[in-house]
Amino acid sequence: MTRPSASGRIEVICGCMFSGKTEELIRRLNHVRIARQALAAFTPRRDTRYRPGNLVSHNGLSVAAQIVDTVDDIPTLVPAGAVAVALDELHFLDDPPERVVAVCQALADAGHRVIVAGLDQDFRALPFPALAQLMAVAEQVDKLMAICVRCGAYATRSQRLIDGRPAPRAAPTIAVGGLELYEARCRACYEAPA
Numbered sequence: 001m002t003r004p005s006a007s008g009r010i011e012v013i014c015g016c017m018f019s020g021k022t023e024e025l026i027r028r029l030n031h032v033r034i035a036r037q038a039l040a041a042f043t044p045r046r047d048t049r050y051r052p053g054n055l056v057s058h059n060g061l062s063v064a065a066q067i068v069d070t071v072d073d074i075p076t077l078v079p080a081g082a083v084a085v086a087l088d089e090l091h092f093l094d095d096p097p098e099r100v101v102a103v104c105q106a107l108a109d110a111g112h113r114v115i116v117a118g119l120d121q122d123f124r125a126l127p128f129p130a131l132a133q134l135m136a137v138a139e140q141v142d143k144l145m146a147i148c149v150r151c152g153a154y155a156t157r158s159q160r161l162i163d164g165r166p167a168p169r170a171a172p173t174i175a176v177g178g179l180e181l182y183e184a185r186c187r188a189c190y191e192a193p194a
């Protein structure tokens, strides 16, 4: 049994839609590159909003990323020498939360700096279990906020809309979309789905 590496760690970047999670992930990966450290970036196959295989922020910054179908693909694809291992849009993974946590913990134990970004809550304002569990075991958690489109306060929730009305509670948890489907809202302006 090898001792967990002192350099390994887990960083979680979370928040609602439009809170700048991917921008923050890309910012950290740029620092990794400036430090001349190797990195490996991954994104689940389900995110089809942008060109597949890249992490792309809403403001157009991008980092090349490999597409994975399951979190278990990641350890097999991390090249030797990679210091940072990044995973964007964690909420798109279908894996059991315990499996996501186990893989991230193993990567960190092996010495990698694991940086994970994703939504903390679904459109019902309920936690995404894998991300919630990762937050508990991570060395660093940064919760980003957007701006409420209704009142201009800081927003922590993702309002999914169908024809301008809140999507029903029974709607699928995942629906890929941007401004046409989601609004960032604060606690007061968020409308709970019926």
Ligand SMILES: [Zn+2]
Pocket: 148, 149, 150, 151, 152, 153, 185, 186, 187, 188, 189, 190
């Ligand atoms: Zn508001």
